[in-house]
Amino acid sequence: MQPRLVQYHCSPELLGCRELLTDAAVTRAGDGVLHFRHLEPSLSELLDVAVHRFSGRVAVDEVNGDQATFAQLWAEASRVAGGLKSRGIEIGDRVVVRSPAGVRWLEACLGVVLAGGVPVPVGVDVDDSFADFVITDSGSVLVLDGELPHGVPFIDDGASPDEMAVLAYTVDRSGEVLGVELSNENVLSAVAALLDSRDYGFDGVRNLVVDHEFSSVRHLVHILATMVVGGTVVVAGDYWREYVHTVDVVTGRPEDLLAPRLLSLGPAARAAARSVRWVDCSGSPMSAEQESKLLAVFPAARQVIGWGKTETCGAGLVLPTESAATHLGSVGIAYGGMEVALFGPDAPDGFGELWCRGPSVARRYWNLPEVSRSRFTQGWFCTHDTARIDADGFVRIVERNAA
Numbered sequence: 001m002q003p004r005l006v007q008y009h010c011s012p013e014l015l016g017c018r019e020l021l022t023d024a025a026v027t028r029a030g031d032g033v034l035h036f037r038h039l040e041p042s043l044s045e046l047l048d049v050a051v052h053r054f055s056g057r058v059a060v061d062e063v064n065g066d067q068a069t070f071a072q073l074w075a076e077a078s079r080v081a082g083g084l085k086s087r088g089i090e091i092g093d094r095v096v097v098r099s100p101a102g103v104r105w106l107e108a109c110l111g112v113v114l115a116g117g118v119p120v121p122v123g124v125d126v127d128d129s130f131a132d133f134v135i136t137d138s139g140s141v142l143v144l145d146g147e148l149p150h151g152v153p154f155i156d157d158g159a160s161p162d163e164m165a166v167l168a169y170t171v172d173r174s175g176e177v178l179g180v181e182l183s184n185e186n187v188l189s190a191v192a193a194l195l196d197s198r199d200y201g202f203d204g205v206r207n208l209v210v211d212h213e214f215s216s217v218r219h220l221v222h223i224l225a226t227m228v229v230g231g232t233v234v235v236a237g238d239y240w241r242e243y244v245h246t247v248d249v250v251t252g253r254p255e256d257l258l259a260p261r262l263l264s265l266g267p268a269a270r271a272a273a274r275s276v277r278w279v280d281c282s283g284s285p286m287s288a289e290q291e292s293k294l295l296a297v298f299p300a301a302r303q304v305i306g307w308g309k310t311e312t313c314g315a316g317l318v319l320p321t322e323s324a325a326t327h328l329g330s331v332g333i334a335y336g337g338m339e340v341a342l343f344g345p346d347a348p349d350g351f352g353e354l355w356c357r358g359p360s361v362a363r364r365y366w367n368l369p370e371v372s373r374s375r376f377t378q379g380w381f382c383t384h385d386t387a388r389i390d391a392d393g394f395v396r397i398v399e400r401n402a403a
Contacts, residue, residue, distance in 0.1 A: 005355065006347040008340050008389045026337045033379045034337035035359045036192050042159035042184045043113050046228065054230035057204060062235045066103045073106060080111025083149025087142065091116040094138045094167055098122040098131065098145040101214045102235045108144040116156035120167045123215030133177060134169050161185040167366055168217040170310035173384060173401045179366030180310045182217060189359035190313035193336020194225045197318055198278060205231035208244040218314030246278045274300045282306035307331035307397065311381050313360040317395055330394040336360060342389060354387040355380045
């Protein structure tokens with residue numbers, strides 16, 4: 001039997017209380033892929049709008065350290081951009097950003113963007129051999145891992161949706177290190193999809209990121225989504241000491257929220273826990289016991305589970321709280337303009353390799369044309385994840401690609 005590609009569809013009503021992505025939000029273009037209708041052309045222009053709207057609000061807050069308002073962050077990032085320009089950074093140059101999560105990381109990353117460069121995030125905890133490979137492979141002309149350069153404020157606002165915005169590295173299940181070219185449209189679409197799935201509002205959501213480094217594109221998407229609505233990214237803090245509305249466990253460490261001390265909270269801590277409206281563990285495969293503990297710690301929160309890869313900008317599938325009980329083990333259904341399909345001889349029966357396409361899906365890998373041709377075809381990304389999809393479009397991952 002010849003392998004087959006079978007596409008699966010789901011109704012927006014299955015996503016629960018909100019109907020996501022109405023016809024006004026996305027449209028199918030000539031390439032066959034759904035695209036958002038009204039995106040800003042680039043990251044710099046998206047943030048420029050937020051900065052002018054929320055200039056006096058706190059954009060990033062290190063609970064035991066620094067904080068910066070939108071205006072302060074933008075001003076400092078523009079000075080970093082000027083410093084980069086004085087060092088010869090040109091449009092499209094790659095610059096590695098390797099520093100702990102916090103104000104300085106955002107100043108560095110945004111400084112690269114405002115200079116017209118392409119940030120290449122590298123975790124502070126990865127071994128030096130991996131970091132050296134990324135620096136060499138990406139052709140980065142500079143590494144920002146200490147004092148940041150400063151100069152006359154500079155803002156490049158001429159980027160287009162198709163230009164590369166971020167070069168993010170991931171590791172395939174074979175152990176091959178892959179640089180994923182993510183365009184402005186990819187990142188902005190992932191941000192739009194995240195915001196469309198959550199009712200953040202514009203009153204100042206506080207989003208705690210439970211990580212001490214921002215090394216993945218999912219980190220960047222969650223940060224940008226918070227800033228777009230005038231919210232505050234809370235870094236390296238304790239939710240039971242600070243009132244926050246969203247807790248994001250981005251890199252797969254649910255144990256950070258399940259330590260024994262958290263399960264016997266005092267009155268103030270319990271009140272803080274009740275302020276949490278979402279707990280996002282999309283990057284964290286969790287046991288039923290862990291899920292039960294999370295719901296006990298955060299009684300007012302909706303738990304968010306999903307699926308995404310570096311090649312999809314961290315976006316892809318989400319499992320609504322309302323559907324979790326009836327679709328145990330599922331990682332959700334497609335949202336954010338994403339579409340899913342199965343490839344293989346058993347695809348008509350709901351089993352095969354998971355393929356996906358959408359506005360947040362990358363087009364290729366960096367400097368790997370043959371691998372790109374094998375994984376990206378006619379708008380579809382071949383994930384190498386083996387999955388089952390039921391009649392309603394809910395996906396269950398049977399075997400994961402390590403990336």
